[in-house]
Amino acid sequence: MNITIEEYHNELTSFLSFLDTEKKKCFGIQMNQDADDCVDFAPFLRHTINNLGDPFLGKGGHLQTFKYERKLVGIMANLLHLNPMEAWGYYTSGSSISNLQAIHLAVEKLGSNVTLVTSKDAHNSICKAGSITRVKAFKEIETTGNGELCADALRDFLQTTEKNQRFIFCFCSGTVSKGAYDPVKTLIKIIQECGIRSENYYLHLDAALGGMITPFLSNPSLHLDFSIPEVDSLSVSFHKRLGIPVPGSLFLIRKSSFNFASSTPFVEDYRSLDTTIAGSRDGITPFITLMKLRKLGFKELVSRTQKAIEKATWLAKELRQLGITTIHNDHSPCVYFEAPSEAIIKEYHLPLYEQKDGSRFTHIFTMEHVSIEGLKCFLESAGFRTEVLKRIS
Numbered sequence: 465m466n467i468t469i470e471e472y473h474n475e476l477t478s479f480l481s482f483l484d485t486e487k488k489k490c491f492g493i494q495m496n497q498d499a500d501d502c503v504d505f506a507p508f509l510r511h512t513i514n515n516l517g518d519p520f521l522g523k524g525g526h527l528q529t530f531k532y533e534r535k536l537v538g539i540m541a542n543l544l545h546l547n548p549m550e551a552w553g554y555y556t557s558g559s560s561i562s563n564l565q566a567i568h569l570a571v572e573k574l575g576s577n578v579t580l581v582t583s584k585d586a587h588n589s590i591c592k593a594g595s596i597t598r599v600k601a602f603k604e605i606e607t608t609g610n611g612e613l614c615a616d617a618l619r620d621f622l623q624t625t626e627k628n629q630r631f632i633f634c635f636c637s638g639t640v641s642k643g644a645y646d647p648v649k650t651l652i653k654i655i656q657e658c659g660i661r662s663e664n665y666y667l668h669l670d671a672a673l674g675g676m677i678t679p680f681l682s683n684p685s686l687h688l689d690f691s692i693p694e695v696d697s698l699s700v701s702f703h704k705r706l707g708i709p710v711p712g713s714l715f716l717i718r719k720s721s722f723n724f725a726s727s728t729p730f731v732e733d734y735r736s737l738d739t740t741i742a743g744s745r746d747g748i749t750p751f752i753t754l755m756k757l758r759k760l761g762f763k764e765l766v767s768r769t770q771k772a773i774e775k776a777t778w779l780a781k782e783l784r785q786l787g788i789t790t791i792h793n794d795h796s797p798c799v800y801f802e803a804p805s806e807a808i809i810k811e812y813h814l815p816l817y818e819q820k821d822g823s824r825f826t827h828i829f830t831m832e833h834v835s836i837e838g839l840k841c842f843l844e845s846a847g848f849r850t851e852v853l854k855r856i857s
């Protein structure tokens with residue numbers, strides 16, 4: 465396993481140069497690679513910072529950033545229309561864990577004799593969380609062509625179920641493949657019309673992407689957050705929109721939605737209720753996230769959000785003009801379209817979605833590091849023009 469000090473430095477240099485080159489072409493998967501300013505935090509790598517346990521109850525006794533983590537909970541609660549006094553939450557290693565935390569609490573509250581209901585386009589972590597927590601049943605509802613949960617299909621399903629059954633609903637603000645926003649208010653109306661009483665369901669909003677978009681829309685028509693009183697909890701990721709070096713997410717819950725005191729054991733090791741899934745947690749990333757969020761500020765995030773969406777709107781228009789089948793949801797930085805060649809998929813780090821009918825699709829998220837120049841290069845090298853000409857002739 466040993467290497468010489470020279471080999472060590474060579475590996476560091478060559479891997480860094482690989483990353484510097486490749487990141488300019490990371491167009492797929494919702495991640496903002498604009499994290500250059502985070503070198504400010506390099507000196508903190510000299511310390512092992514571990515946010516062990518609950519940030520509100522934990523006593524520490526070791527190096528931690530609970531104070532900053534709590535501040536982040538407060539700021540995000542505010543942005544997502546939850547009174548910080550009514551909010552509990554903590555920083556996780558990604559929205560998969562935030563989603564697991566939500567479903568874990570829902571099962572603690574309602575029992576495992578529940579049906580977990582989500583959409584066909586939901587993130588894989590939802591189904592996995594249902595399996596880890598052993599929910600009795602799992603139901604994926606059809607989506608519409610643009611990727612949002614189909615309201616009629618939800619009504620059809622709920623009408624076939626027993627009235628007193630219990631449900632965990634997981635809806636999405638910004639789906640993984642198409643960046644779609646589920647029509648949450650309409651869906652709640654359907655739940656109520658189908659006679660499901662509020663004590664018989666838990667509602668989690670997976671806003672891994674949308675939670676850092678909807679608060680910054682210049683025309684805030686899309687309130688997919690705690691302004692909807694039925695939303696119990698929410699996940700929001702930071703590596704997707706903010707630009708931070710380590711993936712991270714916040715799990716946020718209305719305090720009134722769960723009684724921790726009655727069902728959570730106390731851990732003597734770190735003198736805290738055992739509210740978090742992980743024991744040891746990353747302490748540096750919540751600090752980086754908070755400081756970067758505050759440095760950018762609200763106005764800058766509004767402007768960045770607008771630019772990202774404008775680039776997506778531009779790209780969708782270009783693709784459609786080339787005759788490429790394209791889906792672009794309003795308020796979304798995601799453009800979903802017919803996939804180019806395997807080589808281009810690989811070069812631009814794009815995912816591949818293969819449909820049952822054999823058609824192939826991919827997506828681009830127009831985050832900060834994806835420039836219009838870069839997109840023009842992509843369109844050129846993707847050879848869409850020649851594809852279209854071939855099809856016509």
Ligand SMILES: *Cc1c(COP(=O)(O)O)cnc(C)c1O
Binds near residue numbers: 558638640673711
């Ligand atoms: C990315 C994403 C997740 C999972 O987040 P990770 O940080 O990758 O664990 C969950 N849901 C949605 C909608 C996502 O976009």
